[in-house]
Amino acid sequence: MKPADIKEFFARLxxxxxxxxCELDYQSPYTLLVAIVLSAQTTDKNVxxxxxxxxxxxxxxxxxxxxxxxxxxxxxxxxxLFNGKAKNIIALSKDLVEKYDGEIPQNVDExxxxxxxxxxxxxxxxxxxxxAPTFGVDTHVLRLGNRxxxxxxxxxxxxxxxxxxxxxxxxPDEDLKYVSHWLVLHGRYICTAKKPACDTCPMxxxxxxxxxx
Numbered sequence: 148m149k150p151a152d153i154k155e156f157f158a159r160l161x162x163x164x165x166x167x168x169c170e171l172d173y174q175s176p177y178t179l180l181v182a183i184v185l186s187a188q189t190t191d192k193n194v195x196x197x198x199x200x201x202x203x204x205x206x207x208x209x210x211x212x213x214x215x216x217x218x219x220x221x222x223x224x225x226x227x228l229f230n231g232k233a234k235n236i237i238a239l240s241k242d243l244v245e246k247y248d249g250e251i252p253q254n255v256d257e258x259x260x261x262x263x264x265x266x267x268x269x270x271x272x273x274x275x276x277x278x279a280p281t282f283g284v285d286t287h288v289l290r291l292g293n294r295x296x297x298x299x300x301x302x303x304x305x306x307x308x309x310x311x312x313x314x315x316x317x318x319p320d321e322d323l324k325y326v327s328h329w330l331v332l333h334g335r336y337i338c339t340a341k342k343p344a345c346d347t348c349p350m351x352x353x354x355x356x357x358x359x360x
Contacts, residue, residue: 148295148296148297148313148353148355150313150317152353153297153313153314153317153318154317154318155353156295156297156350156353157314157318157322157326157329158318159349159350160329160333160350161322161325161329163349164329164332166325167325167328167329167332168328169191169271169275169328170191170192170195170332171183171186171191171194171195171275172194172195172198172199173198174202174206175206175207176251176272176276177206177207177208177243177251178198178202178206179272179275179276180239180251180264180268180272181198181201181202181211181236182194182195182198183268183271183272183275184232184235184236184239184263184264184268185197185198185223185226185232185236187228187232187263187268188227188228189226189227189228193225193226193227194226196225197222197223197225197226200222201219201222201223204218204222205219207249208239208240208241208243208244208249209240209244209249211236211237211240212237212240212241212244215237216233216234216237219233219236219237220233231263232263234262235262235263236262236263238261238262238263239261239262239263239264242260242261242262243261251272253273253277254273255269255270255273255281258272258273266303266304266307267283267284267285267303268283269281270282270283270284270307270327271283271285271327274324274327274328275328278324279324280320280323280324280326281327282307282310282311282326282327283327283331284303284304284306284307284310284327285303285331286334286340287330287331287333287334287335287338288303288306288310288327288330288331288334289303289306290334290338290340291330291333291334291338292306292309292310292330293306293357293358294338294343294354294356294357294358294359295338295350295353295354295355295356295357296354296355296357297309297310297313298310298312298313310326314326333350343356343359345359
């Protein structure tokens with residue numbers, strides 16, 4: 148995708164949704180981090196159904212450690228891979244209490260030292276919580292990066308680097324913090340995996356539709 152097309156692509160997304168938001172429900176940096184960990188390989192809607200009761204019982208690292216892994220599983224049993232996620236959430240909560248005085252690190256490298264926190268989770272956390280111009284590459288962003296020719300790559304890291312290169316200096320700096328949100332929402336509701344709504348997509352004339360039959 149040419150720079151002029153990239154600029155127009157994001158201008159249209161901005162016009163349709165000037166202030167995109169993460170669709171996970173949270174009340175604090177800690178509850179956001181937990182929600183993102185829970186959202187791996189499941190939908191935000193599934194996470195949002197489970198977290199109100201969970202966060203009512205445990206909304207801080209210390210409270211989560213006190214809750215314990217088995218009780219935590221009871222709250223998140225409806226979420227995919229809940230056993231592993233419960234183990235990671237308890238482990239990262241212990242680390243936050245013991246190594247970070249209950250505070251969540253605010254850089255990608257430190258965040259990735261926490262159990263269950265990979266680069267995507269770290270980027271999404273910093274972007275959502277603090278508006279950092281980081282690019283979390285989930286399945287939607289990975290798909291769109293290749294399908295629309297914006298940020299081709301075989302791995303999330305390749306797409307992340309290509310995306311940063313494609314948009315930096317091309318779209319307004321103040322819009323960089325919205326890039327991942329726009330792409331996720333576009334991929335979730337319009338440019339879906341199996342049946343993209345090309346006929347009604349406002350970006351159809353800009354998109355090469357790579358791999359779309």
